Amino acid sequence: MTAARRHDGRAPHEIRPYAMRRGFTKAAAGSVLVSAGRTTLLVTASAENSVPPWMKGQGKGWLTAEYAMLPGSTAPRKQRDRGPKTDGRTIEIQRLIGRSLRAALDLRALGERSITLDCDVLEADGGTRTTAITGAFVALVDALRALSVPPDSVLKDSIAAVSVGIIDGRPVVDLDYAEDSTAVVDMNVVMTGAGELVEVQGTGEGGTFSIKDLDRMVRAARAALPELTAVQKRAMGRSWPFDRKRSK
Secondary structure, three states, X not given: OOOOOOOOOOOOOOOOOEEEEEOOOOOOOEEEEEEEOOEEEEEEEEEEOOOOHHHOOOOOOEEEEEEEEOHHHOOXXXXXXXXXXXXXXXXXXXXXXXXXXXXXXXXXXXXXXXXEEEEEEEEOOOOHHHXXXXXXXXXXXXXXXXXXXXXXXXXXXXXXXXXXXXXXXEEEEOOOHHHHOOOOEEXXXXXXXXXXXXXXXXXXXXXXXXXXXXXXXXXXXXXXXHHHHHHHHHHHXXXXXXXXXXXX
């Protein structure tokens, strides 16, 4: 029996159409314009041959991230974050992005170098944090090359992320806003290219969910991961950093 289609025609396991355009801007060491359906972000990676003062002399590098939804990314217009008034959601998301990408890096092998990822949402239709993480990995690889660091010498694995939820009693992946706003459970799953978990964020929206539901959602996210990794590989082409390492 064929599973019922979602409101946009996708099957429960299908991600939205993904697109990535590397080198979208030239000032940053790495940049990518990434879209998942209507959700669109510009992710840039800035690289420095130094580390924050609190890390000097430790012999390892650092990666951090910032996230913002631009005013025109939603309707009605979103007010800009200014000064110390960054909202709690923004702080939580940028910390998630930083943690997720640091999981890809051997910070000691990176040496005393820093990378800053800036993830700016141009249009929001659900899944902005997961789309940011998936696109940020591509920008990170290009930033490493700008630092003259061979990516395969410091990267442990690729990183991608996808949202998943329970709608009408079934797990569905890569929720858009219409689905996210009605899901009984909403979860974000970050994984390595090898399928290992980096982080799981799950919330029962006005209710609870079972261990069985948790397992079903993680399995659905894990099944979607190879397609996200394939999007990253297509965007990078011969610059993909792992094929040579894994063929040894």
